[in-house]
Amino acid sequence: MRATVLVGMEVHLQLRTQSKMFSRCPVRFGAPPNTLVDPVVLGLPGALPVPNRDAITMALSLATALGGTLAEVTRFDRKNYFYPDLPKGYQISQYESPLATGGAMEIVTPEGIKTIRLRRLHIEEDTGKNLHDDRRGLSRIDFNRAGTPLVEIVSEPDIATPEEARAYLNALRAVVSYLDISDANMQEGNLRCEPNVNLHIEDGGEPVRTPIVEIKNLNSVRNVERALRHEIERQLAEYREKGPAVAHEPRSTRGYDDDRDVTFLMRRKEEEHDYRYFPDPDIPPLTITEEWRAEAASRVPELPDAKRRRFMEEHGLGAYDAATLCRDRSTADYFEKVAAAGCAPKPAANWILTELNRHANERKVHVAELGLAPARLADLVGLVERGRVARRAAAQQVLPEMLETGARPESIVSELGLGQIDDTDVIREAARKAIAENPRAVADYRAGKKKAFGALMGFVMQETKGKANSELVRSVVQEVLEES
């Protein structure tokens, strides 16, 4: 039996605009409930929508970045359905003439680069939020979110594994962060993802397709991956139990319970939703002119993939380091500034990805937000490269001090007396002591256990309080061993 997995992703992205999609009502995070509403947002009788041009330009720049074909004329349609968080009883969306079609996203898989084709990209308005109170049998509704601009990106079912799904989302988030149009954070709800998954099974006879399942209410990239993993197993198990008959069952929607790591049935789609789409008569169609295309294109900076390739070529970085640096634009920009300040690129990358990253994670910010001027980091790395201070001391003592006080590395090194010990005699002294006090390690080393050498080096480093030039220590300990 052979089972091919097909996953298509539907992603909704909240755009970071000043005002809502169809009215001037402000957009803000964390406002008290029902304070960011106006007649248009609440769907009061007589209110009318007027589209937000900047939101559309943001969406067009994303479509351009993803290689989509922009429409010549785009139009808004009404998607009619009833739900308490949908004020007008319809959502203004796009059906027939979306902003863009086609395009693709490249992801890195263990087998190499894979292209995930995109089907379409359109813009629409968000709904309000329900808070269910099961105990009291009611729901509370907050319309602050209603009317916020959303971009919907639909992919073809080219994704074949949960890991690829994760890579797709991360790649998309990187592009979005470069365009600076959304926070694209699943936990905060400004990026939502609904994967659609089914299996094509070849098992001797006719190929069997399991019914497509749409998974909702996923609140992190990790959960997307876990939910898919579970769901794929579940569909396989269902096939094993029911055989080819499973293909005749209807599509369904399932939720994900992350405590139990299972998907559960929410709704069967026996009755396809009849949204009765028709062109919204309140909003005349929009022509995507040459000027508008150019404006959208001008908002597209060098994108993550292109930047990654350039870092590899120009700065000689390895693929992994380059890709990791490029995941976030501010970090990539920071790296380039450090290199521009005269620092060797590979050590610069290394320092950013290890030491600075650790500090950044602790403070929950990006590396560029640590307040460490690129030139200063360049100075520090330079000191280490030239052997003026040991790397360990630099990382554990100089760097924190720099982050704390903003002082120059040279001053900190001399203040703390961290200058590396280059004096061969001092090192030789410590080496002899190491050998004298560690006969077992010496014996092991002579017996061929290379690891024992490290123990001896470690002893010397301790003796010299970490200040000895480690290259020098290595050669001196070697010499002394040979002498004895």
Add this chain to the structure above:
Amino acid sequence: MSHLWQMTAAALASAVRAREVSALEVADAHLERALRWNDIGAFLHLEPEATRRRAREIDDQLDRREDPGPLAGVPVALKDNLCTRDMPTTCGSRMLETFVPPYDAHVVERLRQAGAVVLGKTNLDEFAMGSSTENTAFRPARNPHRPECTPGGSSGGSAAAVAAGLAPLALGSDTGGSLRQPAAFCGVVGLKPTYGLVSRYGLVAFASSLDQIGPLARSVDDAALLLEAVAGHDPRDATSSRWAVPSLRAAGSIEGLRVGLPREFLGDGLAPEVAAAVERAKSLLVEHGARAVDVSLPLTRHAIAVYYIVAPSEASSNLARYDGVRYGLRTEDETSSVDDMLAATRGEGFGREVKRRILLGTFALSSGYYDAYYGRAQRVRAAMRREMNEVFEHVDLLLTPTTPTAAFRLGEKLEDPLAMYLSDVLTVSANLCGVPALSMPCGRTADGLPIGLQWMAPRFGEETLFRAARAYESLAQAGSLWPPERAA
């Protein structure tokens, strides 16, 4: 001119500004008359204290030598589907019986800026759906000329108020003729402007691509005055046009005007008295220099079918917001789920005609039917527009009757919705094609009921429309058609 309520709006504004009469006196005269004529059901809501307060404000402004605006102290009645911040806006429906909007419609803001005094909200068919102001949750309106007859609809209350002298000016709305037909039935002037000329922001939507707000008055000049006060671009309505509204007060003239007479509008379906009145009007115009041209609009025979697909479809979507969540009626029934609450609320809140149209519209948009109904109707509509544009290359205006008959009796058409719909045949084309159309009195039936004459012009042809209407008005010496006066 013995009574303030008999004066034109232009004359009233003049008199108020010249301090010949106070805005308060004007308001009082109209309030008193409105109360005396209460039985014709023109008003759903009057707020005498607020009206007097506003009138006093105008007088105060004049005291301070400030200019209140071109409609200084003029009372205006507003159809109750126009949002007013300080008065309920019920749309004649149980669904919005207690709804008070937290905002004013654009036209209401403009009226305030022009110094007008809002008298109250007038009666209408529920959510503007109907042609008789009988489809209302509250009480029907009556024709002031003959109270056993309807004033037409859906702007029946506004037309009746103006006809009876309860207000010199009123605003109504027109989606398929719902402003012009009541104007014709009540013997007043009513205009549906070019689509996009007057902002719909704050007009409770019925059919978005057809709805327009327009003036009702007892003279062409007064209608122009009101239109000028409210027309023009509004950035809050994306369908609002940027056309710079010219002065509409140029002198009337008919000389050399090519007047098209579309044969589809002048055929067999007309009551004989209506056909005769329009024929007399045409002769009068030709006598004074107009050139009558026979034209044809063959697609007119499909106009009702197109209208009764497009309008209910858009309406079914526009009325989906009435769900009892954020405003309006919510059912008192015990409901265990929100879906039940929705269905019960909407079942109770909407009347029969509204339900009929919502169902029709939902059907026409539903999966499997869209192409045959809504899709097709929009294509025929485009063809109708092309046909109308072609005709306007050969004529400046079209002349037709406004309605096939004069006002019918209350209850006469209620049982047969299709018959009611068919009576819209002469008015819907203007909405479908987005062109301006004006109705004005051109005589009476033997029973004393007014007969309406309709002018149509190309889009943004209001100037030509008003010039011709003004010319006819003075030639026919039509004057206001006052209803029989009643004992004090």
Add this chain to the structure above:
Amino acid sequence: MPIDLEEVRRIARLARLRIETDEAEALARDLERIVAYIDSLADVALPEDAEALTYFDSDVTRDDHAGPCLDHDEALQNAPDHDDTFFLVPKIVEKGGA
């Protein structure tokens, strides 16, 4: 195109309109007559690529500057049920749809 009671119920469900049986029967009759009338549109000869008309204009947008909004009391002033912060509704059974 026959519109029977079943069809009326289906449409009423789509439109979330509760209709009693006698009302439903009368509405079915009305709708059937009206739809029979509008079916005449099928006879209109139209070219293959006939365009549709909904709009009289095009290209209307606005810039992204925020403007005024309702204050909290105004937002809730017409709410049938609220707790001074949220709009309240009876419990929602499942994600709604058409």
